[in-house]
Amino acid sequence: MTLTHSPAGSATRRRRGAARQSRAGMAFVAAYVVLLVAFGVLPTAYAVYFAFTDAGGAVTGFANFVTTAKDFRFLDSVSHVAVYLAFWLLSLVVFVVALALLLHRLASGSAGKVLRFLYYIPGALAGAASVLVWLFMLDPTVSPVSSLLGALGFHTFGEVIAPGNLPLLFTIIAFWTGAGGWIVVMYGALNNIPTDVMEAARIDGAGGWQTAWHVQIPMLRKWIVYMVILAFAGGAQLFVEPQLLSLASVGVAGRDYSLNQLTYDFAFQMNNINGAAAVSVELLVVSVSVATVFVARSGFFDAE
Numbered sequence: 001m002t003l004t005h006s007p008a009g010s011a012t013r014r015r016r017g018a019a020r021q022s023r024a025g026m027a028f029v030a031a032y033v034v035l036l037v038a039f040g041v042l043p044t045a046y047a048v049y050f051a052f053t054d055a056g057g058a059v060t061g062f063a064n065f066v067t068t069a070k071d072f073r074f075l076d077s078v079s080h081v082a083v084y085l086a087f088w089l090l091s092l093v094v095f096v097v098a099l100a101l102l103l104h105r106l107a108s109g110s111a112g113k114v115l116r117f118l119y120y121i122p123g124a125l126a127g128a129a130s131v132l133v134w135l136f137m138l139d140p141t142v143s144p145v146s147s148l149l150g151a152l153g154f155h156t157f158g159e160v161i162a163p164g165n166l167p168l169l170f171t172i173i174a175f176w177t178g179a180g181g182w183i184v185v186m187y188g189a190l191n192n193i194p195t196d197v198m199e200a201a202r203i204d205g206a207g208g209w210q211t212a213w214h215v216q217i218p219m220l221r222k223w224i225v226y227m228v229i230l231a232f233a234g235g236a237q238l239f240v241e242p243q244l245l246s247l248a249s250v251g252v253a254g255r256d257y258s259l260n261q262l263t264y265d266f267a268f269q270m271n272n273i274n275g276a277a278a279v280s281v282e283l284l285v286v287s288v289s290v291a292t293v294f295v296a297r298s299g300f301f302d303a304e
Contacts, residue, residue: 020282050277064278070149073256083236087171089228096179099211100186119180130177131244161249170241182227189223190216225298233287259283
Protein backbone atom coordinates (compact mmCIF):
# COMPACT_ATOMS: atom_id res chain seq x y z
CA MET A 1 0.00 0.00 0.00
CA THR A 2 1.47 3.35 -1.03
CA LEU A 3 0.98 6.38 1.17
CA THR A 4 0.68 9.71 -0.51
CA HIS A 5 0.84 13.16 1.03
CA SER A 6 -1.26 15.92 -0.38
CA PRO A 7 0.30 19.34 -1.04
CA ALA A 8 -2.26 20.89 1.30
CA GLY A 9 -1.20 18.58 4.15
CA SER A 10 2.48 19.38 3.59
CA ALA A 11 1.75 23.11 3.61
CA THR A 12 -0.19 22.74 6.87
CA ARG A 13 2.71 20.89 8.53
CA ARG A 14 5.15 23.54 7.35
CA ARG A 15 2.95 26.28 8.80
CA ARG A 16 2.71 24.43 12.12
CA GLY A 17 6.48 23.94 12.20
CA ALA A 18 7.06 27.61 11.45
CA ALA A 19 4.59 28.58 14.17
CA ARG A 20 6.40 26.39 16.73
CA GLN A 21 9.74 27.93 15.78
CA SER A 22 8.26 31.40 16.04
CA ARG A 23 6.87 30.69 19.52
CA ALA A 24 10.21 29.28 20.66
CA GLY A 25 12.02 32.35 19.34
CA MET A 26 9.59 34.69 21.06
CA ALA A 27 10.05 32.79 24.35
CA PHE A 28 13.84 33.23 24.20
CA VAL A 29 13.54 36.90 23.27
CA ALA A 30 10.96 37.50 26.00
CA ALA A 31 13.32 36.04 28.64
CA TYR A 32 16.11 38.31 27.41
CA VAL A 33 13.86 41.37 27.41
CA VAL A 34 12.78 40.67 31.00
CA LEU A 35 16.39 40.41 32.16
CA LEU A 36 17.36 43.48 30.14
CA VAL A 37 14.62 45.56 31.73
CA ALA A 38 15.29 44.23 35.25
CA PHE A 39 19.09 44.54 35.24
CA GLY A 40 19.70 47.14 32.53
CA VAL A 41 16.91 49.59 31.85
CA LEU A 42 15.55 50.00 35.39
CA PRO A 43 18.95 50.48 37.09
CA THR A 44 19.92 52.98 34.39
CA ALA A 45 16.69 54.92 34.85
CA TYR A 46 17.23 54.83 38.62
CA ALA A 47 20.77 56.22 38.22
CA VAL A 48 19.54 58.98 35.90
CA TYR A 49 16.87 59.92 38.48
CA PHE A 50 19.48 60.20 41.24
CA ALA A 51 21.86 62.14 38.98
CA PHE A 52 19.33 64.95 38.48
CA THR A 53 17.95 65.12 42.02
CA ASP A 54 19.27 65.75 45.51
CA ALA A 55 19.04 63.67 48.68
CA GLY A 56 15.52 64.95 49.26
CA GLY A 57 14.30 64.04 45.78
CA ALA A 58 14.14 67.63 44.50
CA VAL A 59 15.21 68.21 40.90
CA THR A 60 18.61 69.94 40.77
CA GLY A 61 19.35 69.90 37.04
CA PHE A 62 23.07 69.54 36.37
CA ALA A 63 24.15 70.55 39.88
CA ASN A 64 25.45 67.06 40.72
CA PHE A 65 27.49 66.95 37.53
CA VAL A 66 29.03 70.35 38.28
CA THR A 67 29.82 69.37 41.87
CA THR A 68 31.58 66.14 40.91
CA ALA A 69 33.47 67.82 38.07
CA LYS A 70 34.84 70.38 40.55
CA ASP A 71 36.13 67.64 42.84
CA PHE A 72 39.94 67.82 42.94
CA ARG A 73 40.20 64.13 42.04
CA PHE A 74 37.86 64.13 39.03
CA LEU A 75 40.22 65.33 36.28
CA ASP A 76 43.02 63.09 37.52
CA SER A 77 40.68 60.10 37.37
CA VAL A 78 39.60 61.04 33.84
CA SER A 79 43.22 61.32 32.69
CA HIS A 80 44.13 57.99 34.32
CA VAL A 81 41.28 56.18 32.59
CA ALA A 82 42.04 57.90 29.25
CA VAL A 83 45.70 56.82 29.31
CA TYR A 84 44.74 53.30 30.31
CA LEU A 85 42.17 53.08 27.50
CA ALA A 86 44.77 54.21 24.96
CA PHE A 87 47.16 51.44 26.07
CA TRP A 88 44.40 48.86 26.40
CA LEU A 89 42.65 49.40 23.07
CA LEU A 90 45.88 49.70 21.08
CA SER A 91 47.30 46.50 22.56
CA LEU A 92 44.01 44.70 22.09
CA VAL A 93 43.62 45.58 18.41
CA VAL A 94 47.26 44.95 17.46
CA PHE A 95 48.03 41.81 19.44
CA VAL A 96 44.61 40.11 19.30
CA VAL A 97 44.45 40.39 15.51
CA ALA A 98 48.10 39.31 15.15
CA LEU A 99 47.71 36.32 17.46
CA ALA A 100 44.42 35.31 15.81
CA LEU A 101 46.13 35.35 12.41
CA LEU A 102 48.98 33.27 13.83
CA LEU A 103 46.53 30.83 15.36
CA HIS A 104 44.69 30.56 12.06
CA ARG A 105 47.91 29.66 10.23
CA LEU A 106 48.80 27.03 12.85
CA ALA A 107 45.27 25.68 13.28
CA SER A 108 45.88 22.46 11.39
CA GLY A 109 48.86 21.45 13.53
CA SER A 110 49.35 20.46 17.16
CA ALA A 111 50.72 23.93 17.94
CA GLY A 112 47.36 25.45 17.04
CA LYS A 113 45.52 23.12 19.41
CA VAL A 114 47.91 23.96 22.24
CA LEU A 115 47.51 27.69 21.62
CA ARG A 116 43.70 27.47 21.57
CA PHE A 117 43.83 25.73 24.95
CA LEU A 118 46.26 28.24 26.43
CA TYR A 119 44.13 31.19 25.34
CA TYR A 120 41.23 29.89 27.40
CA ILE A 121 43.11 29.48 30.70
CA PRO A 122 43.47 33.13 31.85
CA GLY A 123 39.83 33.88 31.07
CA ALA A 124 38.80 31.15 33.53
CA LEU A 125 39.91 33.42 36.37
CA ALA A 126 37.55 36.08 37.67
CA GLY A 127 38.80 39.67 37.63
CA ALA A 128 39.67 39.77 41.34
CA ALA A 129 41.46 36.40 41.22
CA SER A 130 43.42 37.53 38.18
CA VAL A 131 44.60 40.68 39.98
CA LEU A 132 45.66 38.62 43.00
CA VAL A 133 47.76 36.42 40.72
CA TRP A 134 49.44 39.50 39.30
CA LEU A 135 50.05 40.98 42.76
CA PHE A 136 52.10 37.88 43.42
CA MET A 137 53.85 38.11 40.04
CA LEU A 138 54.74 41.80 40.50
CA ASP A 139 56.30 41.50 43.95
CA PRO A 140 60.06 41.00 43.41
CA THR A 141 60.44 39.31 46.80
CA VAL A 142 58.19 36.37 45.89
CA SER A 143 57.69 36.55 42.10
CA PRO A 144 58.92 33.63 39.98
CA VAL A 145 60.17 36.26 37.50
CA SER A 146 62.00 38.33 40.13
CA SER A 147 65.22 38.14 38.08
CA LEU A 148 63.41 39.79 35.15
CA LEU A 149 61.98 42.48 37.41
CA GLY A 150 65.44 43.08 38.83
CA ALA A 151 66.91 43.37 35.35
CA LEU A 152 64.29 46.03 34.60
CA GLY A 153 65.37 47.96 37.69
CA PHE A 154 62.53 46.96 40.04
CA HIS A 155 63.64 45.65 43.42
CA THR A 156 60.60 46.39 45.59
CA PHE A 157 56.85 46.12 45.15
CA GLY A 158 56.51 49.87 45.58
CA GLU A 159 58.87 50.52 42.66
CA VAL A 160 56.87 48.20 40.42
CA ILE A 161 53.52 49.84 41.18
CA ALA A 162 54.73 53.43 40.99
CA PRO A 163 51.90 55.66 39.64
CA GLY A 164 53.64 56.12 36.29
CA ASN A 165 53.67 52.35 35.73
CA LEU A 166 50.02 51.72 36.54
CA PRO A 167 48.47 52.21 33.05
CA LEU A 168 50.87 49.65 31.59
CA LEU A 169 50.37 47.25 34.50
CA PHE A 170 46.59 47.45 34.24
CA THR A 171 46.85 46.90 30.49
CA ILE A 172 48.95 43.77 30.99
CA ILE A 173 46.51 42.40 33.57
CA ALA A 174 43.47 43.18 31.39
CA PHE A 175 45.11 41.72 28.28
CA TRP A 176 46.15 38.56 30.09
CA THR A 177 42.61 38.09 31.41
CA GLY A 178 40.44 39.14 28.48
CA ALA A 179 42.39 38.88 25.24
CA GLY A 180 42.15 35.10 24.96
CA GLY A 181 38.41 35.13 24.41
CA TRP A 182 38.71 37.79 21.71
CA ILE A 183 41.47 35.83 19.98
CA VAL A 184 39.15 32.85 19.76
CA VAL A 185 36.35 35.09 18.41
CA MET A 186 38.67 36.50 15.73
CA TYR A 187 39.86 33.00 14.91
CA GLY A 188 36.25 31.94 14.33
CA ALA A 189 35.70 34.98 12.12
CA LEU A 190 38.79 34.07 10.08
CA ASN A 191 37.40 30.58 9.56
CA ASN A 192 34.26 32.15 8.03
CA ILE A 193 36.19 33.88 5.26
CA PRO A 194 35.18 32.09 2.03
CA THR A 195 37.81 29.66 0.81
CA ASP A 196 37.45 30.91 -2.76
CA VAL A 197 38.54 34.39 -1.61
CA MET A 198 41.66 32.95 0.02
CA GLU A 199 42.32 30.79 -3.01
CA ALA A 200 41.99 33.79 -5.33
CA ALA A 201 44.54 35.70 -3.24
CA ARG A 202 46.94 32.77 -3.43
CA ILE A 203 46.52 32.47 -7.20
CA ASP A 204 47.19 36.21 -7.54
CA GLY A 205 50.53 35.66 -5.85
CA ALA A 206 49.74 37.17 -2.45
CA GLY A 207 52.01 36.00 0.34
CA GLY A 208 51.06 35.50 3.97
CA TRP A 209 51.56 39.16 4.94
CA GLN A 210 49.77 40.49 1.86
CA THR A 211 46.84 38.12 2.37
CA ALA A 212 46.53 39.14 6.00
CA TRP A 213 46.75 42.89 5.31
CA HIS A 214 44.64 43.12 2.15
CA VAL A 215 42.15 40.26 2.60
CA GLN A 216 41.79 38.93 6.15
CA ILE A 217 42.06 42.10 8.24
CA PRO A 218 39.58 44.08 6.05
CA MET A 219 37.11 41.21 6.37
CA LEU A 220 37.58 41.30 10.15
CA ARG A 221 36.73 45.00 10.29
CA LYS A 222 33.28 44.64 11.85
CA TRP A 223 34.52 42.14 14.41
CA ILE A 224 37.35 44.50 15.35
CA VAL A 225 34.85 47.36 15.74
CA TYR A 226 32.65 45.14 17.93
CA MET A 227 35.67 44.26 20.08
CA VAL A 228 36.72 47.90 20.44
CA ILE A 229 33.21 49.00 21.48
CA LEU A 230 32.92 46.40 24.23
CA ALA A 231 36.54 46.85 25.33
CA PHE A 232 36.05 50.62 25.58
CA ALA A 233 32.91 50.21 27.68
CA GLY A 234 34.63 47.70 29.96
CA GLY A 235 37.87 49.67 30.21
CA ALA A 236 36.09 52.90 31.08
CA GLN A 237 34.69 51.07 34.12
CA LEU A 238 38.14 50.21 35.48
CA PHE A 239 37.72 49.33 39.15
CA VAL A 240 38.86 45.92 40.39
CA GLU A 241 42.53 46.27 39.41
CA PRO A 242 43.25 49.68 41.01
CA GLN A 243 41.01 48.93 44.00
CA LEU A 244 42.81 45.72 44.96
CA LEU A 245 46.19 47.23 44.15
CA SER A 246 45.37 50.16 46.41
CA LEU A 247 44.52 47.81 49.27
CA ALA A 248 47.63 45.68 48.71
CA SER A 249 49.92 48.72 48.54
CA VAL A 250 48.31 50.53 51.51
CA GLY A 251 47.17 53.40 49.32
CA VAL A 252 50.21 53.78 47.07
CA ALA A 253 48.04 53.21 43.99
CA GLY A 254 45.29 55.46 45.31
CA ARG A 255 41.69 54.61 46.07
CA ASP A 256 40.43 57.22 43.57
CA TYR A 257 42.60 56.28 40.61
CA SER A 258 39.69 55.53 38.26
CA LEU A 259 36.25 57.06 37.77
CA ASN A 260 34.53 53.96 39.10
CA GLN A 261 36.64 54.16 42.24
CA LEU A 262 35.61 57.79 42.55
CA THR A 263 31.92 56.87 42.30
CA TYR A 264 32.47 54.22 44.97
CA ASP A 265 34.09 56.84 47.19
CA PHE A 266 31.25 59.30 46.59
CA ALA A 267 28.61 56.70 47.40
CA PHE A 268 30.10 54.83 50.36
CA GLN A 269 32.68 57.15 51.90
CA MET A 270 31.03 60.56 51.39
CA ASN A 271 27.40 59.34 51.38
CA ASN A 272 26.80 61.26 48.15
CA ILE A 273 24.70 58.83 46.12
CA ASN A 274 23.58 61.58 43.75
CA GLY A 275 27.16 62.55 42.88
CA ALA A 276 28.06 58.91 42.30
CA ALA A 277 25.04 58.55 40.00
CA ALA A 278 26.12 61.66 38.07
CA VAL A 279 29.57 60.21 37.34
CA SER A 280 27.98 56.89 36.36
CA VAL A 281 25.66 58.64 33.91
CA GLU A 282 28.63 60.47 32.42
CA LEU A 283 30.39 57.16 31.85
CA LEU A 284 27.24 55.79 30.21
CA VAL A 285 26.91 58.79 27.90
CA VAL A 286 30.56 58.62 26.84
CA SER A 287 30.41 54.86 26.18
CA VAL A 288 27.18 55.14 24.16
CA SER A 289 28.55 58.11 22.20
CA VAL A 290 31.78 56.29 21.32
CA ALA A 291 29.83 53.17 20.32
CA THR A 292 27.53 55.26 18.12
CA VAL A 293 30.47 56.89 16.34
CA PHE A 294 32.19 53.56 15.71
CA VAL A 295 29.00 51.91 14.47
CA ALA A 296 28.13 54.84 12.17
CA ARG A 297 31.62 55.24 10.71
CA SER A 298 32.27 51.53 10.23
CA GLY A 299 28.96 50.59 8.59
CA PHE A 300 28.58 47.94 11.26
CA PHE A 301 25.01 47.04 10.30
CA ASP A 302 25.46 47.34 6.54
CA ALA A 303 24.61 44.20 4.61
CA GLU A 304 27.59 42.52 3.00
